[in-house]
Amino acid sequence: MLKFGIQLLLAAVILLVLIFVFLTRLLLVLRAGSTHKPGKTGPLTVFTVAGSGGHTTEILRLLGSLSQSYSPTHYIMADSDKMSEDKICSFERSRGKQSSKFQYFIHRIPRSREVRQSWSSSVLTTLRSLLYSLPLTFRLKPDLVLCNGPGTCVPVCASAVLLGILGIKKVIIIYVESICRVENLSLSGRILYHFSDYFIVQWPVLKEKYPKSVYLGRIV
Template identity: 30%
Template sequence: MPFSFASLSFWELLLWCAVLAITFGAGILIVILLSLTISQNIIPPKRRRRGSRTHLLVVLGSGGHTAEMLYMLERMNFDPQIYTYRTYLVSSGDNFSAEKAKAFEAQHGQSSQGHAHSDNYTIVTVPRARRVHQSYLTAPFSTLQCFWACLNVLRGRHPDQKLPKGYSSFYPDLILTNGPATAVCVVAGAKFIRFFLCLAKCAALCFGLRTLSSFTSAPKLRTIYIESWARVSSLSTSGVLLLPLADRFLVQWPAQAGRRAWWGMKRTQYAGWLVI
C-alpha cells in the first residue's frame, strides 16, 4: 500500500513535521559550522602584488575602544603608502570617535610629499547596534538595522563613501576592530558576503562561467579582532561572539591565548600588550 500523508492522524503528521524540521535545522547547522571552520582556516597569500592598493576599514567604538584602536595603529607604524585608503566606521552620536579619526589622519595620513589628503579616507556613520540601557526586547531590531547599514558599508553603498578610482572592488581588503558592539555586525556581515560570493563562484564554475574575477584575484574582507587590554582572564561579549567569525583573533594577556570556538577552529594568538 503506497504511503500517503492523508492516512496519518494529526499527531503522526505533527511528528513527521517535527522530524523534518529538526533534520532540516541540523543540516543547516552542519553547513554553517563547516563553512565557518573552512573559512577561518583558509590561509591568504602573505604577499600582495607590488603597487597594489589596500583598502583598510577600521571600526571605532566610543571612548576607550577608540583610544585603544588609534594607539594600536600608531604602534604598528601606520603607513598611508601601504594602506592607501582608510574607512573609519563609527556609531551614530559618537562625535568623539569621528573627531579622533580626523585628528589621526591629519597627523599620520600624510602622503609621501608631506600633505594630508581627505580623499584618502572617509568616516561613515551607522546606527548603534544597541544603545545604553536599551531594552533587550527592542535590541534585535536596532541590531538588524545596524547589520544592514554595515552591509552597505562593506559593499561600498553607504552615502558617505567615496572610494577613489583604481580599486578593484568596493570591498575592503582588511577589517580591523577591537570590540564595540558594532564590530559584531561588521565581521558577521563580512562573513555573510564572503559566503554568498563563494556560493556564486561555485555556481559559476559549475556552469562554466567566468565571473567574480575582481574578488578572487586578491583576498578581500579579511578580519582581525583584537581583544581589549582590559580583558585579562575572560573574553568580552563581542569576543565570544566573534571567536568563530574573525579570521585572526589577537589577545593581550597570556591567559587568553589558545582559546578556540570548537575543534578545528583557529586558536587565539597572544600578541603582547599593544596599547602600552
C-alpha cells in the same frame, strides 16, 4: 493529510540541506587564508571599527603602526558616537603630513548595542545595524577588518563573513581585545573569537583561557 505530511517533510529536508551547505561554506571561509601581501599586489582596503571612549584611542594607536600600504582606511562608527570623529580627523591629519598616500573615509551606521541595553532588545538593534553594514561592505569590499571590541564591530564582521560565504571575496578579520580586558573577553570578543582570522589578546591569562588567541604582549 498524507500529502501535507509529505510536503512538510520535504520542506524540512530542504531546510536541513540549506543549513548544511551554509555551515560547510562558513567553515571553508573561516579556514581559508589570504595570499594578498600589502604593497605586493596593491594596497589593502581597511575597515576600522571605531567606538566611543578608549576603543577609538586604542585602534588609532594600532593604525599608527601600519604602513601606507594599508590604505584607504574606512572608519565605521555608531551614529550616536560624538567623540570618535574628532580623534580620527586629528590622527589622519598627522598621518597625512607623513605621506599623501594615506586616505580615509568615515561612515556611520546605527549603534548595535547601547550601554546597559538589555540582551533581548540588543538582538533587534544589532540586526538593524547589520542591514546598514551589508550594503556598505558589499559596495566597498574591504580586504581587512580591524576591530577591538565596540559592539558595532559585530554586524560589520558579520557582513564581511557573509561576503566570503557568498563567494564574493575573502575578508581577513583581525580582532584585538582591549587592554582593559585582563581576565575575561568582552561580549564582542566572545562572539568574534569564533569568526576572526586572527584573535589577539594583551594579557597571558586570556591566552590560557582561549587557545586560539595570539598573545603579543601589550601592543597599544
